[in-house]
Amino acid sequence: MTRTRNAHLQDLGITTQQADALTFFDDYPNSTISALKDAQHIRHATAQMLIQRLVKRGLIQLTVDPNDHRAKLVQLTPQGSALRQRLKHKGSHTGERLLTGFSETETRQFYEALHKAYENLTHEEDE
Incomplete structure (x- = not known):
């Protein structure tokens, strides 16, 4: 799946990890590198x-956290925001392709199954 996703992102010149990082910092502006590491379940060196x-x-771009001068806060630049918008558009197109040929009922069942699988994984992490 990562290989397919990388192929879809190749024309944007970005990898899946980079796309995921842009998405994270778009959703959570002014977060730290450690927050990305925790959210993506990657090593700190990989995140850096x-x-x-x-x-x-x-x-x-990075700015110093005013509350902790050791930490850096991450924000998208205008170029990063523009690329993030292109990623959203590309993701919508991929989602449409994924569900091609599904009936409304099949689409609903698919999303319900994904939600259940996600809940199973989340519940497992809490134990």
């Missing part, structure tokens, strides 16, 4: 490398 690449590409 990912952030460095996005900064180098001009897609995010």
Whole structure:
């Protein structure tokens, strides 16, 4: 699945991890690198490398956290926001393709099954 997703993102010049990071910081502006690490379940070094690449590409910017000068807050740049919008559009198109040929009932059942699977995983993490 990651390979297919990477192929869909290739024309945007971005990887799945980079797309997920942009999505995270769009949804949670001014979050820290540690927050990304925890949300994506990746190592801190991996998160830092990912952030460095996005900064180098001009897609995010870092500012010092006024409450903790050791921490950096991450925001999307205008270029990052524009790419995020393109990702949303591309994701909508992929979702439409995924559900092609599904009836309304099948679509509803599919989403219900995904929700149940997600709840199973979430419940497992709480134990």
